[in-house]
Amino acid sequence: MVTTLPKQSEDFPAWYVEVVKQSGMAEHGLARGSQVIKPWGYAIWEWIQRALDDRFKATGHENLMFPMLIPRSLFEKEAEHVEGFTPQVWVVTHAGDSELEEPLYIRPTSETVIWNAYAKWVQSYRDLPLLYNQWCNVMRAEMRTRLFLRTSEFLWQEGHTAHSTADEAHAEALRMQDVYREVAEDVLAIPVIAGRKPASERFPGAEETYTIEAMMRDTKALQSGTSHFLGQNFARAYDVSFLNDKGEQDFAWGTSWGVSTRIVGAVVMTHGDDRGLRLPPLVAPTQIVIVPIYASDSDQGRVLQAAESLRDDLSGANVRVRVDSRDQHRPGYKFSEWELKGVPVRIELGPKDLDADSAVIVDRVSGEKRRVPLAQVVQSAPEVLSEVQKGLHADALAFRDRNTHEASDFAELREGLIDQGGFWVGPWCGEFSCEEKVTEETKATIRALPRDRVDPGGPCVVCGKAGLERATWGISY
């Protein structure tokens, strides 16, 4: 099963594909742009879901589920939204042998069907806020697909909230960006810029789009989650009006926010190395693998017994642990395979270890071998896992810092983006023409502006006119 990976530094895209496939995370499906998320990849997604969902609920949200198929006429009520999504929608025209009276669109996102329902659900300010989320699949036609990063069907959560004031809705959009940042940083060990998108990069129908942007190991940017302040756009399009506390009729204010299986790709590309994945312990399907080592049948018995006993103790301490007792593979093969799959910690246990009442602990970040008394393994496990979690974050942060630069003029910005890649920060006048110029010459876009506007620190690095914003440029996935 384990074959040689391409070197990450030599061919990053090939490395990515092979890591994802060989680790058992995902593979391509039959229909155009589809993927199969295999158990190892899906389990990582389940831990991410749990981390997000717990926080959604802690911030007062409830889950629900809207239909996947949206009548075409309903979809077409919000103008910008139609323009943004219609070229990408998958269309259902038949049920069994009979043609449908009206084509149905498979949801590319659910604002339309949800705001249409909110019109029925909201009459008074007392019915607000609505704080709802759904976990589901969505589809968008993609020509060039990459596992996790860009597929026609993907899994995500989409939060959709309605509020009685603009301030409350705006605060909600920021709160959910905070939740995303927290999960990225504290759970996935991914340092992110939590910022604001320029107008050109906003969600179709949004008045403000907030984003978390991460830097991958090839120095490219990956947008990893977005939270939108929708103003009253969808409320107007779908007639979600209510009687406010002054007795006046008003339109509701909205937000929507989403994180998708794309973020699993971010985990791979933020932490992986030439030997494969490196998984943050908090989302690793297996946190510790115990590899028994033996040469003789008599050793096999006592080593396996000790390994299973250690597994039970660790499992009792809420560690996700397994023993790799496969008979057909040698320990060295198993070490490589679990390194490829990114398991944070390996415990080696052989006859000599047992004679010395100890085990060897090897973590996936430092690679150091530590001999630990058997009786202390359970006690030290959380600490080692926590070190790995912190180590991955520190590594990724140092990498991002090394690859983030200040651009003092256009030549530097242009050459930096082309020659070095990474993030380039500098003042921007706020004009689309300057964004366009940078993109045309370098393929880079503005990934984020600070959440609250700051002093740009000088004139626009592109045109030299007065600076308005401090922008971070990068080439993105």
Added chain:
Amino acid sequence: MVTTLPKQSEDFPAWYVEVVKQSGMAEHGLARGSQVIKPWGYAIWEWIQRALDDRFKATGHENLMFPMLIPRSLFEKEAEHVEGFTPQVWVVTHAGDSELEEPLYIRPTSETVIWNAYAKWVQSYRDLPLLYNQWCNVMRAEMRTRLFLRTSEFLWQEGHTAHSTADEAHAEALRMQDVYREVAEDVLAIPVIAGRKPASERFPGAEETYTIEAMMRDTKALQSGTSHFLGQNFARAYDVSFLNDKGEQDFAWGTSWGVSTRIVGAVVMTHGDDRGLRLPPLVAPTQIVIVPIYASDSDQGRVLQAAESLRDDLSGANVRVRVDSRDQHRPGYKFSEWELKGVPVRIELGPKDLDADSAVIVDRVSGEKRRVPLAQVVQSAPEVLSEVQKGLHADALAFRDRNTHEASDFAELREGLIDQGGFWVGPWCGEFSCEEKVTEETKATIRALPRDRVDPGGPCVVCGKAGLERATWGISY
């Protein structure tokens, strides 16, 4: 919001629809046969998912996710399966403006796409068993829809396993039926018959279908979960062959098993009464609601404070609890609303209660009011919830027993099914002609045969020839 429910005994279908809508569980969607599962209904489903998923994992299964769209040519490889599902499939013909080369079917179930992948994943007996499950949406065209019970799109889990021997696959199908029975009985408080389907009622492509059948409060049967032994049918159709441990090429043996959001309807129709839902505490989104009672502003302050303090204590003891502090409704209105929503336990807290250092606990099953010292509420809560859980099961079991009868001849079976409804048990010769005759005259079908064949106890109640099986007849949803 609360209006009068139709009486359950007078118009069961109308009662069902109104309970589901007024309790905030679900409503119809826009596209034909679609539904919106609202927060109260979805939260119940989430607790059911948790109960099932924990048991799937404890029995060695892993989750994954296959694409929703299946190329038509792939779908058509297993003959019985095609015949069973093709009339019901939803068909995607376009992506954006371009017509697809081959139509894609929205999965009505995923055996075809999954067994096609298993062909790649399985080479040797060492690759088996595959023990996989996915949580997803599926679609089947339905003309007459009922919320939760029959909708074009529904949510479910579908387990798909592959094994190297028939015995192992058969044991798996039975194990998963056991899991379903356990969740129905122990978590949902629904007594079920865990039996086997006659050949006429098997899943298209299965060699044996196991079922859990529950009796609703109108004495009709609801099939609530099925587990199929697929033999080698799908392995042959999709060429899933492997080298067995004797070095011979063989086809893998399969199972599939599913429980859907339909089971939420079973919860409603098994436990509900004229006042609304009665939810088993283990799946109730809110297990205890605290209703503060006050007439004056000064009382309001101390009552709310005491209510919130009690809530925090209960919450700390892992009870799902909320305070209904809405100002615009009187306590009586709140009592009715929470009864309609089926919350298992209500705590009433007013100034007099506080003066007496006590609270009034009312449970949704007995309706009795118990005065409990405030200091003992947290301690007694688990006990009261457990009583409700047991009380609901006992109630449902007594109801099913009262409505289960022995049929000694065809006249009794026929008149019993038509006049009294319920389950009728008797010997059956095993011939389809006798099944057909009963269905034509009474609309009833054989809901289940014992998992292992038993002495039928006499000649066939329909034709009088030698009995082969003991059958349970009933009219089903």
